Amino acid sequence: MTNPSSQAELVRRSLKRRYRKERRFRFYGVAAISIALFSLVILFTDIISKGYTGFIKTTVTLEVHLDGELMYLNDASDPDQIAMADFQAPIIKALQGYFPQATSRADKRELSRMTGSYASNQVRDLLKENPDWLGSTRTIEFPAHDTVSVYVKHAGDPGYSIRLTEQQQRWTDELLSKGVIDTGFNDVFFSRGDSREPSNAGILGALIGSLLTMGVTLVIAFPVGVAAAVYLEEFAPSNRLTDFIEVNINNLAAVPSIIFGLLGLAVFIGLFGMPRSVPVVGGLVLALMTLPTIIISSRAAIKSVPPSIREAAEGIGASKMQVVLHHVLPLAMPGMLTGSIIGMAQALGETAPLLLIGMVAFIVEIPEGFFSSATVLPVQIFIWAGSAEQGFVELASAGIMVLLAFLITMNAFAIWLRKRLERRW
């Protein structure tokens, strides 16, 4: 403190260093945000690049002569004959039309692995429906065998291994150039349930299962959550019980989701004897899980209604309940809905608790009701991601895209709702 000018000199000299520090700190911030955004970009590009092929199917379209002699079938309306007949033979015959030299037993086996394993069932079902087709020639579109599909879609991709023999690769190339093997939009994916074979597996079953489960969740969690929020904000006396309820809600919001699965397993399945893997139990578990989220956001919405509204209503003689039902709730509804939609979006993406209550089963049929076995979108993705068949990876990614599309729509709707209905006081 002796010489002010030397003090100023000191500061000036340190300034450069301090500004450098400032810049470095700023840079750290930018770097952190870049890392986060970069991960987001990587995540999405990875999913899309892995999954867009899931929306493409590979088909083999053949002119099949439904020769009764070849199939050991002379009456397609006789179920005994249908059960014994060989429906693979005409398909092989049709393929041999392109490759007449492929006649050996080994060649035939390779030919039979050009179309998917369900191709013969497809011929059988067609004949069952139209017994008079026997002996005629029909154009039938078969799903290609998975190995063929992988070759067509992913040849040269190091992530996939080609499991076709050299001969089959030659055949595939030739059929591709002739337009017999073709690719198109994968309608199977949106119209079927799960299957052991990727070319035959679809997401519709899981989608319906998700809708049923979410229906149960919404019907339970929304009214209960709103009512609980109303009670806590408007009616609850300040006593120990109320405090205890609040502590419980806050803690439940942070309990790991898998614990709710244990609850569902022990209480709903163990104690009440409800069946496993049904949407009702899944919906109940998810409802309990999302309840804290809905309560917390609903309380915030109720809190944001200004006291002047309540006082005005009370001033003209409305009872407490009338104030709440006629004035506070309608005004808080947009906020409550927004919070609930976000809570539902969380529930839609939730997997872990559903694994424990058996929704991870392999289910081919499309669920028909709240009490039929079902799986949900995220669990279906989980099942496919863990499958050994190569074709399931792209299906899992495609499923993720469907799931994300739903989530983004729901969140966008919530934001739109908030923007549109929000009132500033």
Next chain:
Amino acid sequence: MQTADLLPLVLVLAAVAYGFAFMRSRAVAAPLGGIRNLKALPAYYAARAALWCAIPALIILGTWAAFEGKVIQDMVMASLPAELAPQSAGRASLTLSQISNLAAGKLDPAMVPEGISGAATLLQELREQSSQFKTLLVILIAVLGGTFAWTQVAPQINARKSVERTLQRLFFVCAAVAILTTIGIVFSVIFETFRFFEKVPVSEFLFGTSWSPQTALRADQIGSEGAFGIIPLFTGTLMISAIALLIAVPVGLLSAVYLSEYASPMVRSVVKPLLEMLAGVPTVVYGFFAALTVAPFIRDLALALGLEASSQSALAAGLVMGIMIIPFVSSLSDDVINAVPRTLRDGSLALGATQSETMKNVIFPAALPGIMGGILLAASRAIGETMIVVMAAGLAANLTANPLDSVTTVTVQIVTLLTGDQEFDSAKTLAAFALGMMLFIVTLLLNVIALKVVRKYREQYD
């Protein structure tokens, strides 16, 4: 009728009761000179009738539906002839599924012993009887309740007060669901845990260093004693969570600082929703990303560096989990940083400190307790996270400190133990509940501490 059909029926009955009571209240009021002479508006009399109709009926329906399945099951099992009566819980569930498959027509009656097919017929009969009784009882109660309230429509009765009282009680019951859920969680893990500790001593569970829950299915099987030491699971969970926090805390914190101190409103309005998008991505998607993209990448990278890495390394799961928690940390820190009073910041800036100095020396120390609370919450989330580790971490319980090795976690083991085909009573299944209990206790403690810290800190500045 099924529960799913009875529910709308009760609601329809309630609507009918509403209509009748509404009309009656007007009819009662007419000779008196209009509804002004009633103690409450007609709508309240009507609502009272609807509540009287619906609530008792719904309570009966709910209780019946909850216990129907269990009671019928027990009755069917009790009816089995002595030689078919199952010896163990595992057998019992097998027999039961046989019976129900038979009753559903999925199984050929010729394939099973006669007693079983008899039981299936009984099951079918009991189900029908129960369904009939339920339907009758519910409709009866609903009609009785509605009628009672209908007869009660009278000018001197204040229907508004009773409706409001009932509604308020209903609201309370809904709020109490939170307590019921907690009780449900505690009870569902506690009983199984005690039964587990009857089979495996507590000390072995807590301090054992080896985990291999392969118990013998038959008594004469060799070499499958089963070891239930939680230590390797514990270290595995800790390692993956630590890796996750190592990523998420600096990145999340610095992002929050940048967004609240430096970023222009435009940048903020774009970046914040994008960060929140990371939080909205379902965990199964992160699991997929970790298992099929990050894990192979890390393995290849390690191989290129001459290191040995497992294809299910802890590092991959931890990295991806870290990405998942970033938005969690950043939004919590954002709240805390914004809660620091403006005056502290302005004072520091006025003394000539740069923004980063203000941040480091003034705001950060002031916000530290809140940030610590946020980190604790993030840690509890990391410990309880399931899907990423189920898909990307391994199953083998290695006691290792090498992040390139495969480790397993508590949540992975819960899922594995409960999704396979299991006897319900084996130590293996019970172990899952014991693990669940540990998980619940640890996360609960972390949450309670974190919430306390955050709340205390808020009070300081409010």
